[in-house]
Amino acid sequence: MNYYVEPARQIPVMLQTEVLVVGGGPSGIAAAIAAARQGIPTTLIERYGCYGGMMTTAGVESIAWWRHESTVEANGLAREIEETARKMGATAPEPQSLSQAINAEKFKLVADVMLEQAGVQRVLHITAVDVIKEQNKITGVITESKSGRQAILAQVIIDCTGDADIAAFAGAPFHKRSKEDLMCVTTVFSCSNVNKNRFMTHIKETQPKYGDWGADEENKNWSYDIHDSCKAMFSPYLGKVFAKGKSAGMIPANVTLGGSWSTVTDYGDANYLNVVSIPAVDCTDVLDLTRAEIDGRKQAMQAIEVLKKYLPGFENAELKNFGMTVGTRESRHIIGRCRITGDDICHQGRHADSIGVFPEFIDGNGRLQLPLKPHYFQIPYGSLVPQNVENLLVCGRAIDADDFAYATIRNMGCCIVTGEGAGVAAAVALQSATGVSQVNIHDVQARLEASGVKVF
Ligand SMILES: Cc1cc2nc3c(=O)[nH]c(=O)nc-3n(C[C@H](O)[C@H](O)[C@H](O)COP(=O)(O)OP(=O)(O)OC[C@H]3O[C@@H](n4cnc5c(N)ncnc54)[C@H](O)[C@@H]3O)c2cc1C
Numbered sequence: 001m002n003y004y005v006e007p008a009r010q011i012p013v014m015l016q017t018e019v020l021v022v023g024g025g026p027s028g029i030a031a032a033i034a035a036a037r038q039g040i041p042t043t044l045i046e047r048y049g050c051y052g053g054m055m056t057t058a059g060v061e062s063i064a065w066w067r068h069e070s071t072v073e074a075n076g077l078a079r080e081i082e083e084t085a086r087k088m089g090a091t092a093p094e095p096q097s098l099s100q101a102i103n104a105e106k107f108k109l110v111a112d113v114m115l116e117q118a119g120v121q122r123v124l125h126i127t128a129v130d131v132i133k134e135q136n137k138i139t140g141v142i143t144e145s146k147s148g149r150q151a152i153l154a155q156v157i158i159d160c161t162g163d164a165d166i167a168a169f170a171g172a173p174f175h176k177r178s179k180e181d182l183m184c185v186t187t188v189f190s191c192s193n194v195n196k197n198r199f200m201t202h203i204k205e206t207q208p209k210y211g212d213w214g215a216d217e218e219n220k221n222w223s224y225d226i227h228d229s230c231k232a233m234f235s236p237y238l239g240k241v242f243a244k245g246k247s248a249g250m251i252p253a254n255v256t257l258g259g260s261w262s263t264v265t266d267y268g269d270a271n272y273l274n275v276v277s278i279p280a281v282d283c284t285d286v287l288d289l290t291r292a293e294i295d296g297r298k299q300a301m302q303a304i305e306v307l308k309k310y311l312p313g314f315e316n317a318e319l320k321n322f323g324m325t326v327g328t329r330e331s332r333h334i335i336g337r338c339r340i341t342g343d344d345i346c347h348q349g350r351h352a353d354s355i356g357v358f359p360e361f362i363d364g365n366g367r368l369q370l371p372l373k374p375h376y377f378q379i380p381y382g383s384l385v386p387q388n389v390e391n392l393l394v395c396g397r398a399i400d401a402d403d404f405a406y407a408t409i410r411n412m413g414c415c416i417v418t419g420e421g422a423g424v425a426a427a428v429a430l431q432s433a434t435g436v437s438q439v440n441i442h443d444v445q446a447r448l449e450a451s452g453v454k455v456f
Helices: 026-039 052-056 078-088 106-117 163-168 196-206 240-247 284-311 342-345 403-409 410-430 442-451
Strands: 013-022 042-045 091-093 100-102 119-121 126-134 139-144 149-160 189-192 259-261 269-274 318-322 354-359 362-364 367-369 376-380 392-394
Touching: 013 026, 013 139, 013 410, 026 042, 026 078, 026 106, 026 149, 026 410, 042 149, 052 106, 078 091, 078 100, 078 106, 078 139, 091 139, 106 119, 106 354, 119 163, 126 149, 126 163, 126 240, 149 163, 149 362, 149 442, 163 392, 189 284, 189 442, 196 403, 240 259, 259 284, 269 284, 284 318, 342 376, 342 403, 354 410, 362 403, 392 410, 403 410
Parallel strands: 013 042, 013 149, 042 119, 149 392
Antiparallel strands: 091 100, 126 139, 139 149, 189 269, 189 318, 259 269, 354 376, 362 367
């Protein structure tokens, strides 16, 4: 690679804040609201024109599709966000669980309202591209936007970029699996002009189940290990239809389509069609992202042709929209003070520095297990604390977790728990004049419990 040496230059300080949250996905929204509710001046910056992260920018609707009668979860902001969205008319019942599916478009408004009510200062269309560091302390970030290159100074920074961008810029250690092992990326799309009655009749007649996942030999790119407890349960899975398309030569040999639908409206919109999987994409590599966007759109159109031909109710379906960005699932995970492991997920891990809980739910790396028992693990604060950098916490899908545990902690509900914990911890640190890595965890836990979070 050739290099160009960028000359040093003076840039304006756009603003100063106490807590700066970078990235407005589920974890970032939660972190910003939690810090602001503790009375701390908080700013949330986001590279796109809306908050919501994968929910609004990729179109991922199902915030808690794993919830059943016995499921134990943290509640707190995770439930509040879902419930506020319901009250604002931005949800519909999710078809396989006791949860609400989020309307990706309307959620943009829900996030605006919740952040405004919490008093969070918001800046959209701005990307953090570097950090300002004094020895091992981060004191701000460098941003790029239509306003040019500017600095934002802060006392605590919470990295909610999903890709641990800030931690990486700051030189904190992280791990990232090889490209071939990373979870696939997906172009989520929605269709209009679907005949809901015909489609739902077909679903009632065929009753797809979790046990069907990856079962069609004609159209298979990995095998699923489905836990016996959920094999016979209903799943909004679309597999057979793509097996037919594959046999008919409508899907290229190197492409595998298959996945799920979510909500279908009375006016004929089928939302959050999650059936495209593009492997070997490093979503911190702009050329990989470019290939994924282009291939993803092409595959989504191939999927629509198959749905029109073989899926009752979709005969006259048309593309309504692609997610405004390809949906990315996995990239960097920090190496923190504590790693969440597969053992934590499967054997109800307990941690003295817990900031909240998440159910024993596994969805990824070819494995599915629903939380049908009241089993849960505790999320250690140490998994948010990066090494070698002060004033920084990392939340959401970039916390420290092994490959197995990652399939669980990447869920939006879990990301929100980490965000809420980080927001409160930042406030405690600032109010007690300590660093976030030495914060009084008992104080953090007490404040979280007072906000309705199940911490232990
Ligand atoms: C197709 C697909 C289906 C999924 N299905 C489910 C599901 O059914 N249920 C579930 O719970 N989870 C699901 N997930 C996973 C879940 O959506 C993510 O793991 C979760 O959204 C991660 O939240 P986050 O806050 O860590 O990051 P993100 O949601 O990725 O949000 C990060 C935000 O930071 C912004 N950002 C990034 N870099 C910068 C920067 N340098 N400067 C400024 N802003 C920046 C981004 O624009 C984005 O808004 C799915 C994911 C995909 C892709």
